Amino acid sequence: MARISYDDQTAAAFKAVREVPRDGLGHWRDAVSRHLSPSPGMAVADIGAGTGAYAAAFTDWFDVDILAVEPSAAMRARIPRRPGIRVLEGDATALPLPDGSADGAWLSLVIHHVPDLAAAAREIRRVLRPGAPVLLRQGFPGRVDTTRTFPWEFFPEIAQRVTDTYPSVEHVCQAFATAGLRRDALEPVPETLTNLADFLAQLDTFRRADTNMRGLTEEEFLRGKEKLRLAVRDGDDTPRTNWLDLLVLR
Numbered sequence: 403m404a405r406i407s408y409d410d411q412t413a414a415a416f417k418a419v420r421e422v423p424r425d426g427l428g429h430w431r432d433a434v435s436r437h438l439s440p441s442p443g444m445a446v447a448d449i450g451a452g453t454g455a456y457a458a459a460f461t462d463w464f465d466v467d468i469l470a471v472e473p474s475a476a477m478r479a480r481i482p483r484r485p486g487i488r489v490l491e492g493d494a495t496a497l498p499l500p501d502g503s504a505d506g507a508w509l510s511l512v513i514h515h516v517p518d519l520a521a522a523a524r525e526i527r528r529v530l531r532p533g534a535p536v537l538l539r540q541g542f543p544g545r546v547d548t549t550r551t552f553p554w555e556f557f558p559e560i561a562q563r564v565t566d567t568y569p570s571v572e573h574v575c576q577a578f579a580t581a582g583l584r585r586d587a588l589e590p591v592p593e594t595l596t597n598l599a600d601f602l603a604q605l606d607t608f609r610r611a612d613t614n615m616r617g618l619t620e621e622e623f624l625r626g627k628e629k630l631r632l633a634v635r636d637g638d639d640t641p642r643t644n645w646l647d648l649l650v651l652r
């Protein structure tokens with residue numbers, strides 16, 4: 403069971419406001435390229451592919467073939483259908499892929515939804531060719547600086563209330579170690595998001611589609627929204643940057 407239900411309403415909200423704008427993802431493009439060494443035609447499993455933002459980005463950036471595995475029908479329905487992307491029903495512990503068929507695995511903001519990480523690690527290892535990397539884009543407990551993580555500056559409770567309950571780097575590494583995959587790299591990667599006025603306009607929709615924001619109480623949410631409203635009123639229009647980790651195992 404995922405932490406939230408990715409039903410039709412959540413999927414529509416996710417598609418509308420949770421996909422990071424492509425021009426804010428330049429550092430991710432560089433980081434993935436360094437660790438995946440992509441070449442045209444390479445098969446990459448995008449596990450928990452969501453609405454397909456990274457499936458589309460990876461095919462555009464690297465000309466790889468994406469196997470987009472996603473358990474939620476509503477999220478899956480929103481993955482772009484186009485050459486280079488195969489959309490498949492499945493989850494991290496039951497991948498509809500043959501042994502040794504993928505040259506890499508990408509899991510963006512997925513592992514906190516996976517109840518049995520060791521089982522997922524074994525299944526991911528099964529579908530990878532030997533030496534192929536697993537790349538996780540993730541916020542880990544204790545590794546997020548709230549002052550430079552958006553929108554936590556407005557909703558600081560997210561750190562204690564939600565992200566601290568996610569699997570730690572050590573927990574994830576232990577689970578993957580049982581499947582014979584070891585930590586290869588861990589690096590924070592920035593991404594550039596929207597400006598504050600646009601974010602305020604999208605906030606209620608964003609909340610519907612975000613596990614972190616859904617973990618806030620109504621009072622915490624309204625307090626943060628008011629801080630945000632005042633910042634917009636005072637003319638703060640600096641684009642915000644978010645930092646997440648890239649954890650690579652192989």
Ligand SMILES: C[S@@+](CC[C@H](N)C(=O)[O-])C[C@H]1O[C@@H](n2cnc3c(N)ncnc32)[C@H](O)[C@@H]1O
Pocket residue numbers: 403404408421449450451452453454455456472473474477492493494495509510511512515516517
């Ligand atoms: C926060 S969304 C991220 C979507 C996409 N990876 C992205 O970054 O845009 C989490 C996704 O993980 C999927 N998910 C939940 N449980 C899963 C599981 N056990 N295995 C694979 N995916 C899962 C959800 O259905 C949802 O689409």
